[in-house]
Amino acid sequence: MALSHTERAGERQRGNGSARRVYTITGTEGESETDVYTYLLNTAADSISGLVIADASCDEIANVGDTVYYVGEVSYGLHQLPIPAQAVDEVRVSARGSATTVNIKHSQSTRPYPAPWWVGDGETPGTPTDFKGKVGVDEDNNVAGVDIYVPQNVLSVSNVLPAATITPAYQYACEQLVGKINSEVYRSRAIGTLLCNSVSFAQRDVDNFAIDAEFMFSANRTGLTIGDVTGIDKGGWEYIWAYNRSLLIDGRILPAVAQVNVETIYESADFESVLGF
Incomplete structure (x- = not known):
């Protein structure tokens, strides 16, 4: 049958x-x-x-x-073609974005809504107090700030190199990139915007090694304003903080930004020169 x-x-x-x-x-x-x-x-x-x-x-x-x-x-x-194996000296780049939280003490702008009886700046009831962009100021002039979401973008770069080129000196130099920022433009990212997060080596076969490097991206900022301080420039991975003093303003003691400091925290390195790609 x-x-x-x-x-x-x-x-x-x-x-x-x-x-x-x-x-x-x-x-x-x-x-x-x-x-x-x-x-x-x-x-x-x-x-x-x-x-x-x-x-x-x-x-x-x-x-x-x-x-x-x-x-x-x-x-x-759906028909999906397999991704071919990475060839020697074939650089592959990928990027991903996510969000993380940070605490900020100052906002970009404020819309105040005072109570009809509140006497803020001046002598007229219903006049708001200008906190100079500070967020979460209490009656003791403490600034609590607020936790906000900010983008966290990661750039991944991989390559396959002949095993003969992966010397101990080369591995050490690459490992020393971790925790440093880019001193030169790298993969179209401006100076100071990439922080090397990791570098790893894995032997793919007898003749070749796979190298993977990961970088976190933070954009440079220019022309920032914090309180009465304007024209502040901050590199992507520089640290910014404000020195606050309590001042007598229109008969009231209020927190005020006396000075803004931008700190260089990380050492820098030429990523492409060290990695070779």
Whole structure:
């Protein structure tokens, strides 16, 4: 008895980028599972609306006399080409973005809404107090600030190099990049915006090593204003802080920014010169 089939039309499925077809296959005890599986693949459509066969299976469900019944299932999906192995001296770059939280003490702008009875700056009720952008000031002039989300962007760069070039001196020099910022433009990122987070080496085969370096990105800022201090320039990984003093302003003691300091925290290095890519 030759193999035959009937589609179970009621079990058709179609989703976003996927589809399924189910068949009842009839045969005899003489056919092997391989015969039935091959028959299913030869019978099913090669593609459905651009989707190609991703998986197929056959299971015996009944045996009546010399007749054997199977259920065959074929799944379809998007065709995905495998990513070829990274070649020697082939640099690959990827980037990802996420968010993290930081505490800020000053905002970019303020919209005050004073109570009708509040006498802020001046002598007229309903006049707001100008806190010079400070956030969360209490009656003792403490500045609590607020936790906000800021972008955290990561740049990853990989390469494959001949094992002969991975000397102890080269490895040491690369490892010393961790915790340093870029002294030169690297991968189109401005000076001072990349902080090296990690450098790793892995032997891919007898002749080659894979090298992966990861950098965190923070943009440079210019023309910042904090309180009455304007024209502040800050490098991406520099640290900025404000020195506050309590001053008598219009008869009230208020916190005021007396000075803003921008601190250089990290050493710098030429990433491309050290890594070689």
